[in-house]
Amino acid sequence: MDPPAVEVFQYKDEEQSSNLLLQLNALRRENILTDVSLCSDDTEIPCHRNVLVSSSPYFRAMFCSNFLERHQAKIYLKGIASSVLSSIIDYVYTGVISISIGVVLPLMQAASMLQYGRLFEACSGFLQEQLSPDNCLSMIRLSEILNCNSLRAKAKEMAVRSFSDVSASEDLRExxxxxxxxxxxxxxxxxxxxxxxxxxxxxxxxxxxxxxxxxxxxxxxxxxxxxxxxxxxxxxxxxxxxxxxxxxxxxxxxxxxxxxxxxxxxxxxxxxxxxxxxAPRRYSYQDMLVVVGGRKNNEQTSRETLVFDEKSGKWQWLAKLPIRLYKASYVALHSVLYVLGGLTTNTKHSPVSASTYTLSLKTNQWRTAEPMLEPRFAHQSVSYLRFIFVLGGLGPDRRLTSSVERYDSMFNQWELVSPMPEAVLHPAVAATNQRIYVFGGEDAMQNPVRMIQVYHTARNMWSKMESRTVKNVSAPAVILDDRVYIIGGYTRRVIAYDTKANHFVKCANLKERRMHHSATVLNHKLYVTGGRCINGHDVVEDLDNFECYDPKADTWTCQGALPYKLFDHGCLTLTHISHTWAKS
The missing domain is CATH 1.25.40.420 (Serine Threonine Protein Phosphatase 5, Tetratricopeptide repeat)
Structure with a gap:
């Protein structure tokens, strides 16, 4: 059987339109069938009315309405240089034009007048490529003169994004x-x-x-x-x-x-x-998860500082700590990372330190700050309002201390405050609502302490209460949605303490019995990094885990891994301006 005949074959010539323009341009250059001349300065440019009408609403209105120009053989265009007009006519017939810094402004003005919208936006795109913090405010002025919304938007975006540089310019003063x-x-x-x-x-x-x-x-x-x-x-x-x-x-x-x-x-x-x-904080403020110090791969105390890039899901390296500090404490205040005390392990006798080192993401440089009043290690630190509180730990004599000192960031001063009622090692510590809560820990004989100790920041007074629910050692605590979350601590348990109701709520368990890990809150979720776990064979293993807890769903999810196994480190949230933080 013969195949059915094709009744209709639709042929599309891909080159027809471009060839037609080329032929029209050749006719124009030879002055064949041209019926109007565009005049500027002493220059006449022969054109075809139908081509001009087809290319621009300006010429369509001129030649298709009852204007005098409809019947004129020569059209004088004032305010457009002959070189610019010639370039535009070449563009009309070829679709090609050269835009440079020397001609872009008169070209843009002419394109606006003659209503060549795509050419106008091409000039805008060229100017956008030239944008810098030094000229963006001038570009905004120019965009207003030219009524160019796309240039104005890009220049304004740069002025806002690079305000640190723009603020020093003379244009801003005007x-x-x-x-x-x-x-x-x-x-x-x-x-x-x-x-x-x-x-x-x-x-x-x-x-x-x-x-x-x-x-x-x-x-x-x-x-x-x-x-x-x-x-x-x-x-x-x-x-x-x-x-x-x-x-x-x-x-x-x-x-x-x-x-x-x-x-x-x-x-x-x-x-x-x-x-x-x-007033709410600006959108450009961004919270970053930072991991610092600790014991790396169970080999040596780490000087590394890492920051997690949420967009790429990767870790980036920041400046290294100046010295190795074993069991220092870590805290964030006013978007600055503080590393306090610890054993200085890169010296022969490993003395206990009272030093304070600080790091901001803006400079990515470590600096020394006012040292603590007492050297200590294996202690806890917590920030509250403008203060840092340093609690307990082991002193130069390697004995457990109950002393507490407070750093006032406004006056750059340390002072001793009331000591803890019970000296404990490795408790979970958190501060909220004028109080510092110290959960559990262990005593000098390494016995778990089932107690909550509470410090009233305004009254400089401690109270304590027994709690059979508390049995954590070497567990972090964080504040999230007005609750104190205590994560693990030789156990898989995660519990949330309601400070107002004095009530514990059980949360989803960790996957392993974890201790010596660290935790922070980022974007209303709880993140846990590293630590050590006790596996099913009662063997202690170091971890490179990076996990997230969603309090609304009461679920844990894996966020990948740290670049190396780590414990006894700091995990904190630092705020920075998204366009200015210094990467190493």
Whole structure:
């Protein structure tokens, strides 16, 4: 049987349209069938009306409506240089044009006038490639003159993302008050609040007579809650501009009363009255999970510092600790990582240290800070408000101590506070609602202590209560959703303690009996790193685990692994500006 005949065959010539343009351009260059000339300066460019009408709404309106130009053989285009017009006509017939920094602006203006939208956006794209922190504010001005939304959006994005560099430019000093206010109140601004304040001060000093009165309006845009208290009360509060404004000085005093009050809550009436305090943190602030120190692969004390990149799911290396410290304590305060005390294992006699080392993601450099009053190791540290509390541990004589000292970040001072009622080693420690909770641990004879010790931060007083539920040793504790989570500690148990109801809630178990691990909270979830476990054969194994607990689902999930096995380390959450943190 013969196959049925094809009734219709639709042929599509892929080269027809491009060849047609090439032929029309050849006709134009030979001045064949051209019926209009576009004139600029002393130059006449012969064209075909139908090609111009097909390429632009501007020419369509000119030649297809009742305008005088419809019947004219020569059209004079004012304000367009002949070289620019010639390039545009070449583009119309070929689809090709060269854009350079020398011609982009007149080309863009002509494309706007003649309504060549794609060419206009191509020029915008070229200018976007030239954007830098030095010129982005000028580009915004230019985009407003040209009414180019795409260029304005990209330039504004760069100005916000690179505000640290832009804030030092002369162009920023020339901004109007509403323009500067728009930047300072932008949630996506990539800048620390200290820099926001310094920017507004520099802007006012550029024209003090005209701008001095704007200080209170501008200062309201600074989110005071995210400023280091030392900077706030010792630098900002003493600035002459701030002192010249009654409203600004009242704001500073209100924040001072709030920070020195016993309440850590910022949602009450007192906090609500301070708008710069309750303003949310900017989108550019990003929380990062950092792992530091500890015992690496059970070989030696580690100097490594790692940060976890959530987007790539990989670990990145930061600057190394200056020295090896065995069983130091680790805590974060004001987006700074503190490493406190420990045994200095890279010396012959391994002395007990009172040293304090600090690291910020912004600089990625370790610095020494005010040392503790007492050398100690195997101790616990916790931050609360502007303080760091260091509890117990072993002293220079290797004996268990109950002493507690407190670091005030505002005044850079250490002081001893009331000691713990019971000296314990390796308890779980957490601070919330004006109290520090010390759960369990073990005594000098290595017996588990089934007790909760509570320190009232405002009263400098301790209390204690027996609890049969508490039996953790070498377990971390974290605060999440107003509960204290105690994770493992020679057990698989995870329990959440409701401090107000004095009630424990059982959570999903760990997969192994884990101890000497570390934990932190990131984006409303609980993360656990490393540690040691006791396997089914009662053998102790080091771990490189990296796991996450979701309190809403009450489930644990694996997040991959650490680059090496690790225990007795620090796992903390540090905040940084997403565009400025220093990678090694």
């Amino acid at each position: 901004l109007s008050l509403p323009e500067l206010m728009g930047y300072l109140e932008d949630d996506s601004l990539c800048a620390e609040e200290e820099q926001v304040f310094e920017t507004l001060v520099a802007w006012i000093h550029h024209d003090p007579l005209a701008r001095r009165g704007a200080i209170s309006d501008l200062f309201m845009k600074v989110r005071l809650r995210y400023i280091h208290p030392t900077y706030l009360f010792q630098f900002i509060a003493n600035d002459p501009l701030i002192q010249s404004s009654t409203l600004c000085t009242e704001l500073i005093e209100s924040v001072r009363r709030l920070m020195f009050s016993v309440s850590s809550k910022c949602s009450g009436d007192a906090a609500a009255e301070i708008k710069p305090w309750v």
